[in-house]
Amino acid sequence: MFIPLRDENPGGRFPIVTLFLVTLNTALFLASVFSEKGLEYFALTYGAIPFEISHFVSLPGSVPLAPPLTLFTSMFLHGSFFHLAGNMLYLWIFGNNIEESLGAVKFLLFYVASGLAAGLSQVAFSPNSQIPMIGASGAIAGVLGAYFILYPHARVQTLVFLFIYIRVVPIPAAVLLGIWFLMQLLNVGMGGGVAWFAHLGGFLAGVVLIKWLAGKPRWRRS
Secondary structure (H helix, E strand, O other): OEEEEEEOOOOOOOOHHHHHHHHHHHHHHHHHHHOOOHHHHHHHHHOEOHHHHHHOOOOOOOOOOOHHHHHHHHHHOOOOHHHHHHHHHHHHHHHHHHHHHHOHHHHHHHHHHHHHHHHHHHHHHOOOOOOOEOOOHHHHHHHHHHHHHHOOOOEEEEEEEEOOEEEEEEEEHHHHHHHHHHHHHHOOOOOOOOOHHHHHHHHHHHHHHHHHHHOOOOOOOO
16 A cells, blocks of 8 residues: 655645645535535535436436536545545645646646546446446546656655555655556456546546646656
8 A cells, every 4th residue: 555645846836726626625525524414415416427427317316417517516525534535635745736837727727627537437438327426536636647747756755555564665756656547447347436437537637638738748856
């Protein structure tokens, strides 16, 4: 198991959009937890259900929200504290440098576009699934893809668990994120309530979008 703690790639600007996204996701999670309707209601109402999107229909009992809109709303909801915490950790570590590279407005558009691409990837590979998708993982996967391209040599202080071996190790971003992508690929078809294709689609969307939006990679050695 690998848990990134921080990167050795300081930015020069305050990451206002990254902070906004972390705050928004956290606030919406708390609102859903403490709501009388509960998490399940928000997941069923604002989660993206592949069957509804691919067939453009609303399942019986669902709230009448146009299915394509749920691709957007779903990326701001989370099913548990650990789901939220893991996503926000990755966003905070890697998002600030991508925001600095693109600028605030372009970064926000990049984030949303990556999330939509991630959701559509899951719909494309599981068009008949009636399980709601929620979470920022797809959008954040896009951020990871962008970081992989722009800062492959930046070192990431990572907590490594390998049986009895537990240590914080500096790992090049290209290696860490490459391992992350491989793990998503190997888990495809394993289930577990995780939208693996969304992770893969978001990452690849980030790779493509950053090359278009940011131009030449900014290689950094540390």
